[in-house]
Amino acid sequence: MRTEIKPARPSRALLRQAVTEQIKAYIIDNRLKPGDPLPTEAELCEALNASRSSLREAIKTLAALDIVEVRHGSGTFVGRLSLSALVESLTFRGLLSPGDDFRILLDLIEVRQLFEQGMATRIIERLDDAQLSKLEDLVGELEQRSATGESFVETDHAFHHLLMQPLGNQLICQLTGAFWDVYAIVAPHLGMANREEEAETVAAHRAMVEAARSRDVEAFAAAVAAHYAPVRRRIAAATRAEE
Amino acid sequence: MRTEIKPARPSRALLRQAVTEQIKAYIIDNRLKPGDPLPTEAELCEALNASRSSLREAIKTLAALDIVEVRHGSGTFVGRLSLSALVESLTFRGLLSPGDDFRILLDLIEVRQLFEQGMATRIIERLDDAQLSKLEDLVGELEQRSATGESFVETDHAFHHLLMQPLGNQLICQLTGAFWDVYAIVAPHLGMANREEEAETVAAHRAMVEAARSRDVEAFAAAVAAHYAPVRRRIAAATRAEE
DNA sequence: TAATATTTGTACGTATGTATG
DNA sequence: TCATACATACGTACAAATATT
Numbered sequence: 381m382r383t384e385i386k387p388a389r390p391s392r393a394l395l396r397q398a399v400t401e402q403i404k405a406y407i408i409d410n411r412l413k414p415g416d417p418l419p420t421e422a423e424l425c426e427a428l429n430a431s432r433s434s435l436r437e438a439i440k441t442l443a444a445l446d447i448v449e450v451r452h453g454s455g456t457f458v459g460r461l462s463l464s465a466l467v468e469s470l471t472f473r474g475l476l477s478p479g480d481d482f483r484i485l486l487d488l489i490e491v492r493q494l495f496e497q498g499m500a501t502r503i504i505e506r507l508d509d510a511q512l513s514k515l516e517d518l519v520g521e522l523e524q525r526s527a528t529g530e531s532f533v534e535t536d537h538a539f540h541h542l543l544m545q546p547l548g549n550q551l552i553c554q555l556t557g558a559f560w561d562v563y564a565i566v567a568p569h570l571g572m573a574n575r576e577e578e579a580e581t582v583a584a585h586r587a588m589v590e591a592a593r594s595r596d597v598e599a600f601a602a603a604v605a606a607h608y609a610p611v612r613r614r615i616a617a618a619t620r621a622e623e
Numbered sequence: 624m625r626t627e628i629k630p631a632r633p634s635r636a637l638l639r640q641a642v643t644e645q646i647k648a649y650i651i652d653n654r655l656k657p658g659d660p661l662p663t664e665a666e667l668c669e670a671l672n673a674s675r676s677s678l679r680e681a682i683k684t685l686a687a688l689d690i691v692e693v694r695h696g697s698g699t700f701v702g703r704l705s706l707s708a709l710v711e712s713l714t715f716r717g718l719l720s721p722g723d724d725f726r727i728l729l730d731l732i733e734v735r736q737l738f739e740q741g742m743a744t745r746i747i748e749r750l751d752d753a754q755l756s757k758l759e760d761l762v763g764e765l766e767q768r769s770a771t772g773e774s775f776v777e778t779d780h781a782f783h784h785l786l787m788q789p790l791g792n793q794l795i796c797q798l799t800g801a802f803w804d805v806y807a808i809v810a811p812h813l814g815m816a817n818r819e820e821e822a823e824t825v826a827a828h829r830a831m832v833e834a835a836r837s838r839d840v841e842a843f844a845a846a847v848a849a850h851y852a853p854v855r856r857r858i859a860a861a862t863r864a865e866e
Numbered sequence: 867t868a869a870t871a872t873t874t875g876t877a878c879g880t881a882t883g884t885a886t887g
Numbered sequence: 888t889c890a891t892a893c894a895t896a897c898g899t900a901c902a903a904a905t906a907t908t
Contacts, residue, residue: 394695394875394876395875395876396683396875396876404715407719408718408719420892420893420894421893421894422893430876430877431876431877431878432877432878433676433679433875433876433877433878434875434876434877436676436680436894436895437679437680437683437875437876438683440639440680440681440683440684440687441683441684441686441687442687443684444683444684444685444687444688444708445687445708445711445712445715446712447711447712447715450894451884451885451893451894452637452883452884452885452893452894452895453883453884453885453886453892453893453894453895454884454885454886454892454893454894455885455892455893455894456893456894461712461715461716461719462712463709463712465687465688465708465709465711465712466706466708466709466712468688468690468708469688469689469690469704469705469706469708469709470794472647472688472690472704473704475651476650476651476704483793484793484794487792487793487794487795488794490792490794490795491792491794491795491798494737494738494741494742495737497741498737498740498741499737549730549733549734550726550727550730551713551727551730551731551733551734552730552733552734555734555798637895638895638896639895639896663872663873663874664873664874665873673896673897674896674897674898675897675898675899676895676896676897676898677895677896677897679874679875680895680896693874693875694873694874694904694905695873695874695875695903695904695905696872696873696874696875696903696904696905696906697872697873697874697904697905697906698872698873698874698905699873699874
């Protein structure tokens, strides 16, 4: 075997970093879409002139950003490009600083409320009858689940997602979804909502739909504020309880 | 001392996944803060009963989320918990779909405008004299740089950051910063702004500060709208030019 | 300033688990 | 059931960056 000296590699910039960029470039240059397969590890090692270790570490970095998705025994594929990384970051921050976690939760709620109130006009003018009906169905489901004591987390999520959908702003939709996920993970620290607050929240959902159907921006904004009022109270109470 | 746990190896569930969770738990349990050192790779391997490869892949995942930061030859530390992962995700999406990149840029601008307009009341009532003066200084710098043809990207960034600062909502501040970074990376595809648009933008900055000083919410909101108008026009033009 | 130890980065070989046909 | 392709995991060795003496 030849003892060829490997060409002085750009040790300047870390190899792993370079490999990461090259994989991203590969995806972009080949116009790949989420779900499309990438070359196998062996092939990528060969193509990028890197060892398995370096390549795999690069891939793990990209996987954390949901730029690629690795399926054991199957292969590596282009990821969904979701905001899962944002969820990870924010939840970790929430869990890290016990005391700031409520602060983070409040920040989150404020942004969600800002989205829904700031976009009130556009939401109302863009919701069509089919979407309004679907929203009403979801409110009905909320009421039923609330009555039977079932968890209505999923339904609540679906409601707000459908609300933002017609905006045509994918970033807002995905941020809303991400914030929701973070909230669902961090919120248990708040303690459960009582029946009264739950009823208040559900009623606010119905008020939002009714306001939307009658194209009443003022009423809609008021309903949104009422919707977030119980959560804000709980956060405030939890913050006080801590001090 | 350390409070790590030595679980029986979950060899059937992904080891790397378990290791990442354990490292996160280590940081949380020990109340570590950004910049604090973590045990060396060797020590972590020992403590978590994992090979160095697996451990490193786990660390790379956490590094991508800015939960840890690795310094060659020095050690591993708790990361800054920034939203750098969000920036990575969004910029990649922008670069991936040439055609949707303008759409993403527009989404971004909409959210930024939504933040500044939706928070107008709070921004205005919370800005104190010192901050207003600093904002005026920044506007002056913008005007000067615009006149001499220098890049005022940094100054622009500083202006908007200072504007959102007094809100007390860290999430909004960091999202604003992240969006700004994404914009700076993707925007070059739009082509440079001409002198006229630049002047328009700078003038809008001054109008924002003046409105804030006279506590005029309506005028402030109008100035914000005027501020984003040139960018919106450029995005619209670029979108049309593509079709 | 220089030598040395510590720590992370890269490479490679081997064995094993997992999905697919 | 079997075979193949692929990712996962481990261990060792050495290179490169940094810290320490």
